[in-house]
Amino acid sequence: MVIKLIHYTPNTIVSIIKKHAPKKYKSILEPSVGDGSLLAPFSKNKNHKDITVTTYDIDGSALSLMKKKYKSSFKKIISNHCDFIKHHNKRNKYDLIIMNPPFSAKYNNWIKYNNERCPIEMAFLKICLTLIKPNGVIIGVFPKSIISGGTNSSISLRYKLLNEFDLKYVYELNNFEFPSIESQFYVVIIKKTSPINKTELRKNNLKLQIKKGHLLSNQFRLDYSFYKSLDLYQKLYTVDFLKHSRLSEFCEVFRGALPPPYPKKGVFHSTDFKNLNAKEEERNISTLKVNVKKIHFGDIVIKRVSRDCISSITIYPYFDMPTPTDCILVIRIKNNLLSPEQLLFTLRTYYSCNEGGFLLQKGTGANFLSIKSLRNIKLPINLHILYSRIFNNYVNSLNENRTEESNMIENNLREYLFIVVSTDNVYLDRDIIDIPLPSS
Structure with missing residues (x-):
C-alpha cells in the first residue's frame, strides 16, 4: 500500500519549515504537491512575488486546486501532471525543496529505481538530492524507512546524507501528528554544503547532538527516541548488582x-x-x-x-x-x-x-x-x-x-x-x- 499524506499540514511542521527555510531563495520544488499544503508558509513571504514554484503530482484535480489556491501568491507556478520519479527534469536545480512524498507502507509496494527495489519515499529523496543547488536546503517529511530502516539501501542513503551533505536537524514528530496515519514521521533538514561531524536530533523541546562516530556504530540511525532509550539502557546495564x-x-x-x-x-x-x-x-x-x-x-x-x-x-x-x-x-x-x-x-x-x-x-x-x-x-x-x-x-x-x-x-x-x-x-x-x- 502506497500512502499519500494529503491532509492539512500540522502547525508543528509549518513552524519547523518556517524556521529552517533559507533567508534568500527564488526557486522552490515540491515533487508531490497534492493540494499544496506545504507551500502555505512561503505564500506569505515578503518576497513571494519573486519566487518560482515547480510542482509535480499524478493527481490532476489536486494540481488544479493548488494552482487556484496560490494563483496570486508567487511569481510563477509550473505544474507538472506526471510521475515525478519517471519524468522529473534533471537539468533544473532549486534553492529550496520541500517534500512530503508518498511512502510504501509494505515491502510489496516498493518500486524499482536505479536497478534496485526501494521504498517510493527513498526514490523521491534520492532524486531531490541531485536537484538541489549548492547552499540550497531540502526540508522533507519522512517515515521511519528513511530515518532508521535496516536495509542496505536505507543505511547507504543515511551514509550519503552524513558524508556528502550537512544533515543539520532531524525532528521526531509526536504520534498521530497526521491524525489518521499511525506511522511515526520525521522532518529532516538537509543543506547542500560541506558535511559536519554531528547532527542534532530533536523531539518537542528536547535535543541531542550526535557525533558521526556514534551514528556509525548504530547504522546511522537518526531517531531521537532510539538514542534517548539507548542511553537509558546503557546506564542500566552498568549497575553492578544487577547481573x-x-x-x-x-x-x-x-x-x-x-x-x-x-x-x-x-x-x-x-x-x-x-x-x-x-x-x-x-x-x-x-x-x-x-x-x-x-x-x-x-x-x-x-x-x-x-x-x-x-x-x-x-x-x-x-x-x-x-x-x-x-x-x-x-x-x-x-x-x-x-x-x-x-x-x-x-x-x-x-x-x-x-x-x-x-x-x-x-x-x-x-x-x-x-x-x-x-x-x-x-x-x-x-x-x-x-x-x-x-x-x-x-x-x-x-x-x-x-x-x-x-x-x-x-x-x-x-x-x-x-x-x-x-x-x-x-x-x-x-x-x-x-x-x-x-x-x-
Whole structure:
C-alpha cells in the first residue's frame, strides 16, 4: 500500500519549515504537491512575488486546486501532471525543496529505481538530492524507512546524507501528528554544503547532538527516541548488582517457520494471544504434523509484527505443542536457569514499555521485532531475587489472571529503576518500592 499524506499540514511542521527555510531563495520544488499544503508558509513571504514554484503530482484535480489556491501568491507556478520519479527534469536545480512524498507502507509496494527495489519515499529523496543547488536546503517529511530502516539501501542513503551533505536537524514528530496515519514521521533538514561531524536530533523541546562516530556504530540511525532509550539502557546495564547477561546466553530464540496460508487448527498465530487465558479443557486442541519447531509449555511467545509487539510478551501455558507461524517469536529457556515466570518478570519489566519499543522495534507501517535484536538484549538474571517480595506478588497476580495488577507491578518497578539510573543513584533500595494495587 502506497500512502499519500494529503491532509492539512500540522502547525508543528509549518513552524519547523518556517524556521529552517533559507533567508534568500527564488526557486522552490515540491515533487508531490497534492493540494499544496506545504507551500502555505512561503505564500506569505515578503518576497513571494519573486519566487518560482515547480510542482509535480499524478493527481490532476489536486494540481488544479493548488494552482487556484496560490494563483496570486508567487511569481510563477509550473505544474507538472506526471510521475515525478519517471519524468522529473534533471537539468533544473532549486534553492529550496520541500517534500512530503508518498511512502510504501509494505515491502510489496516498493518500486524499482536505479536497478534496485526501494521504498517510493527513498526514490523521491534520492532524486531531490541531485536537484538541489549548492547552499540550497531540502526540508522533507519522512517515515521511519528513511530515518532508521535496516536495509542496505536505507543505511547507504543515511551514509550519503552524513558524508556528502550537512544533515543539520532531524525532528521526531509526536504520534498521530497526521491524525489518521499511525506511522511515526520525521522532518529532516538537509543543506547542500560541506558535511559536519554531528547532527542534532530533536523531539518537542528536547535535543541531542550526535557525533558521526556514534551514528556509525548504530547504522546511522537518526531517531531521537532510539538514542534517548539507548542511553537509558546503557546506564542500566552498568549497575553492578544487577547481573546482566545477553538473552542468547541462557535462552534459545527462534522465529516460527510456518508461512501463510495458515491452517485453522494446530497453529499459534498473532491473533491467538487473546485466547491464552482459556482453561485447558475448554480448548479445541489439534496438532499439526509438520517437521518444524513447536511451541512448548512454558515458552515465552511474542508477536513478531504488531502495532506494539514489545507489549505482547507472555508465557505459553498449555501442553498441546502448536506450530508457531512466521509471525511469532519464541524464547525457550536453556538448562532451567530461570523459570518461565522469572524470565517473564524480567523481560516485561525491562522492555515492555515505550523505551523498550524505541530501542527494539523497527518498521515503517506495522512494527516488527528481529531475532537478532532480541537475542542481543541484556537482562538481569537476578532481578527476581533482588526484588523477591515484588516478584512473589507478581506471580500471584499471574496465577489469578489479574493482568492490570501484574502490569502495574512491572510499570512501577521499571519506573523506579529508570529514575534511579537517570539520576545517577548508585544503589537501588529494594525495600522502598511500594507497589500499589488497582482499586477493586
